[in-house]
Amino acid sequence: MKSVTIPPASVARLPLYLYALETLQSEGMGTISSEILANRVNVNAAKVRKDLSFLGTHGVRGVGYDSAVLGQEIREALGLTRDFGVVIVGIGNLGAALASYDSFGAARFHIVGLYDTNPEKIGTRIGDLEVRHLRHLAADVAEHDVEIGIITTPTAVAQEVAQQLEDCGIRSILNFAQTVLHTENAAVRRVDLSTELQILGYYLRSDRG
């Protein structure tokens, strides 16, 4: 594989390009300029070209990028050429909502397990999955091929759950709890509503632009 390492900032934009690209493609655009892509994603055109250059991609000067080819190159860079098993731990309101999305738009992510410790939740069904007790996590992860864990538990137990996920060999965690997780090897992405609202709060303060 050619691409050595892509800067994190660029990696985070690739999904946006991919989505924009798919939309444009469905609108019948076979060729796309960095300018158009930039407008869709609200960034500078030069930035788009630089990001895409990390893929070792080749647009055509004077023409643009072939949307099908570029889409495929981005998918390869992101590793979206195969499927990923996902488990969700903590089936409260949020966990249940995520569970019912199943394949999150991008059909490569498949939820294969739902876990909780609350006896009232266990046995409940969401779609065609049954909520199981957390104690089955390790065995299930070993059996199916699970690579991503989503934590939607109460804050208090999030760290402990993260540890369990890591112990099962999971190396990627999406954390919806308010706390910052400490992991040894796993990559963590944190998504928290109250954090986001607080950040918005700052920009709402009247004493700035």
Add this chain to the structure above:
Amino acid sequence: MKSVTIPPASVARLPLYLYALETLQSEGMGTISSEILANRVNVNAAKVRKDLSFLGTHGVRGVGYDSAVLGQEIREALGLTRDFGVVIVGIGNLGAALASYDSFGAARFHIVGLYDTNPEKIGTRIGDLEVRHLRHLAADVAEHDVEIGIITTPTAVAQEVAQQLEDCGIRSILNFAQTVLHTENAAVRRVDLSTELQILGYYLRSDRG
């Protein structure tokens, strides 16, 4: 107000410090060093100090920061000294889950309206709020004092809803739809699950560390 402008990267960390601080405070720590805070939030201690210095804050050399004072200073910087009205547009699984959080941990954010266009949803209750038709948005926003809009609609209508929110005078939007919104003045924060999973996908690729 003293603080001129805080760099965006620092603003995004303030909620994390605040949360860590409140936790430490509840554990009985009245004084906290940048080192301890840094460990909790998984960042460099010098970064903590620099971030806090933007608040015009004053720790005590050789001692640390007074957790109560520092907490209050962060709250003031973030504008968390008053309440914010929030509306949610799009009461699907995710919207409903967010709605039932009500005050998102930080008791300063209050959901005051839920909107949808699906006749089956309208009239439904979540907590003590009733889902109303989107056409009432403008009047409701004017009447109550709404400053933040959360978009949990299908991707296809997200941009249109954002426009409506802006037309009502809302200047802060939290967007859960996959699309990148284009706004004129409103600040937008984007939170998207498939994007996050795709980013995790990149770091799962076997051909890198």
Add this chain to the structure above:
DNA sequence: TTCGATTTGTGAAGTCAGTCACAATCCCGC
């Protein structure tokens, strides 16, 4: 009062990300 152990605040250096600007390349029409 002085000393040693801590811990802040911050200039300076280093790293990373974003923007600019333009040569290189390509397509199309004539």
Add this chain to the structure above:
DNA sequence: GCGGGATTGTGACTGACTTCACAAATCGAA
């Protein structure tokens, strides 16, 4: 096959963020 218009790829620049490293300040003990 040449010229004009379009668009990429990228080196150089600029700016933002992060880390380092250390003087300055504080505390507590002797």
